[in-house]
Amino acid sequence: MERQAGELFEEFQELTASEFFRKNRQMLGFSGKIRSLTMVFHELITNSLDAAEEAGILPHIKINLKRVGKDHYILEHRDNGPGIPEDYIPKVFCTMFAGSKFRNIQSRGQQGLGCSGCVLLSQMTTGKPATIISAYKEDGELKGVKMSLKMDVKKNKGLVLEREEINPDGTGVCVKLHFKEVSYSLSEQGAYEYIRRTMIGNPHAQITFTDPTGKKYVFKRASNIIPPLPKEILPHPKGVTADDLIFMAKHTDKRRFRSLLTSSLSRMSTKKVKELEKLTNIDFNKRPKDMTWEEAEEIVEAFKKMDFMAPPTKGLIPIGKDQIEKGMKEILNPEFVAATTRRPLTYRGGVPFIIEAAVAYGGNAGRLVGEQRKTEIMRFANRVPLTFDQGSCALTDGVRSLDWKRYGIRDFENAPLTIFVNIVSTNVPYLSTGKQSIAPEPEILQEVRQATMQVARKLQKHIRAKKAAKEEAKRARVFETYIPIIMREAALLAEKEKPDYKPLLQKVTRKAKAELLGESNDE
């Protein structure tokens, strides 16, 4: 009983992005009650921090989570960012794949799925509209609007149900959403822990959180420095593909190959174009629209043979060694902390990235399981905590690849140890739309390893010093108890006065300590 093709294609459909993710919400990270709520916190906090930073504002976020029924919560998320102009509100919150971050710029968000994903989840689980209040400046004037929105899933668009002008006190956005099928938890993958980790990656932020029991937590900023504004970085010639060139050529307003190249790529001077002309047989006065695939490939091949300065890195803004140490001290109160911010490198030929790593030891470092502190690895991408899918992430793999015994950690899983890794890039290679793990690009893996080794060596010194101090105390006790007696008896035997032995004693123990620390042969 064979069936004809036409019959099989009767059910053929085209879905919008919203319809697709409505059917596959787990791909936005919305699977499981706890994880779903954490993902909502993640998306909204991420957007608030990006917006404040871009506008040059020290971020202050106020979150209020109310429980109004079994598994039914109302989330109110308020920030002091620049606000969203009225026309863009329905797009930001109800259109998937829409956003302002599809540029070569370092930002936490980069997909245009976050806010609209939260509204979709809210609508799917409660049928309630989203309430958005936005206060923003237009030509210096403060404006405010309150809207009630629904997502038209079949059209991937927002429907404005209600709209009202308001008189705001200052700029910012307030989002109010209902959720069911979610759950608030204090566990490692819960919303509270997500905020705590956010503070480590963003010591310049302040977050006030009122939990469902009404308890108010104030996470104070550990630093008053607004991170410098990241700048858009043009793609580097070594990282560009023929397809990228064709795409640029199609959508440029430049009139010649040469101006297209110098305006669209970094490190691409007119001198470099001349070099290109010698290496290829291409007429660089041609119109970009006429660029053929073969020409694009020839240019890419020539790029490979040419020398370029490394990609500009002014667009990459790491958290910074001092800021990380401040953040970790504030949150973990550890006995020892060391951080490093490495120099920029590139992956896939030309995408710039920076790795930052830190270790905190003792105090509240490590995850408390029962009575025992266990090692925790905190992963960040552009300062955003990555909470899930730790098993298939390049950051985890890099950290675990170290032989931790060599650094004084005998049992790596069970140590009072928090390891922090942050990747900073204009283009973080996430493995999925849920943005929870980093692709195993070899350059990234290697650099995570190097960065972790650097801080692990400092930890090793601290652990050795601690051990040595203990030994010294023990030895000093021995000396202090017996030396006076020996001195006295020796003096008696020699029929001499007992000498002042204390300076000698100190010298001896100092020397022993230096030896134990291995200061002469380390680093």
Next chain:
Amino acid sequence: MERQAGELFEEFQELTASEFFRKNRQMLGFSGKIRSLTMVFHELITNSLDAAEEAGILPHIKINLKRVGKDHYILEHRDNGPGIPEDYIPKVFCTMFAGSKFRNIQSRGQQGLGCSGCVLLSQMTTGKPATIISAYKEDGELKGVKMSLKMDVKKNKGLVLEREEINPDGTGVCVKLHFKEVSYSLSEQGAYEYIRRTMIGNPHAQITFTDPTGKKYVFKRASNIIPPLPKEILPHPKGVTADDLIFMAKHTDKRRFRSLLTSSLSRMSTKKVKELEKLTNIDFNKRPKDMTWEEAEEIVEAFKKMDFMAPPTKGLIPIGKDQIEKGMKEILNPEFVAATTRRPLTYRGGVPFIIEAAVAYGGNAGRLVGEQRKTEIMRFANRVPLTFDQGSCALTDGVRSLDWKRYGIRDFENAPLTIFVNIVSTNVPYLSTGKQSIAPEPEILQEVRQATMQVARKLQKHIRAKKAAKEEAKRARVFETYIPIIMREAALLAEKEKPDYKPLLQKVTRKAKAELLGESNDE
């Protein structure tokens, strides 16, 4: 230096799905040269098998992979399926989120991303158009068309560059694509291994593969039975959400709540509607378009209190115990094989699924690493091999959760063992758009565990029997050597004839064997 909102939103864009995945190709599984090519094989084979099965045709796929330059390949993929009607060709190959499988039906593909993803990768890496030949029947008449297509990424649509009618011999589709930045490999994650695993999950398929060196492999079908056609299953009341009901109500042509429910849900008789009427205060003669969220929630709450028959499972077509064993014997030539097909269950309240599991031991079972055979876990979803992201998959976790020592496998990692797990469902909960791992739904995890235990127990018996046979042989040698001597001497002492001891000897060893096998107290 604060910036105003308007300035920040100058760069606001809406992307099409094609643009989004062009920027995030790793989310389609296209990361790394080997993996990218395997994903292409995966998408094309998956589509061919689905099409043949739906049309009731025994599938025969012919693949030819040519290498025409360093990292430059031409792939020709030809099937004997029902073909694609001309109008649908550009949509199938150039529109993302378009497909005929967004139904509640068991099929390999379910996202509408596969074929268009392959064309996108081809275009991104070579700039070459895709060539598609489709031969199909329309009103009983055989038609054929050859097309050359490009994807307009900004519009998420296909552009037909050339079109020509042809006279085909039979139905089927032939796809010809150029690729760069891919690589053919014989490794575990390579394209060859992907085909081999496909054969285990689809013993009714035949695949002829010509590799880049010109070597031709014929993977013969192990079975001539076309799997029964899966049928669309209506959602079960226990698995339906308020949002689903509202969505159904919006897009139905029924005129009343009662007819909406009986026509859109399985196990929903008029008797059940009457039960619903008693449990709720809803007027079931109302028009579906007027359904409020509160009503939808009330219905879902009532469903929770009601008893329903389990979801119909006629739509779930497992491979079947015998077919799996045939497939594994054909490919692995093992010393022992056992398979099981479990009864249907549901996850998330009402989504039906079946788990199948098998073990093969000895022969070519297990992965050969150097001289050593190592345990391999082969994961399948609706007969499709899952090759990547094994670390975060519910199927892997279920298999690994067993205490394998209890089943006679002393060193689980290093055994000549192939473990097979297949999940069959109308809605496989993939963790990402790359479709390589299954979400950890508790019911699925538990059932994978149960299924694996069932086959592991059979393996245990085999291993015990093998051990016992060895012991028996050893013991028999002892008996055979000494018993005749003892007999002779005993007969001499008793001054009697030497008796015929052979039947007795056999009986004794049989008993010893049964004891060793533990046949009385096992299963």
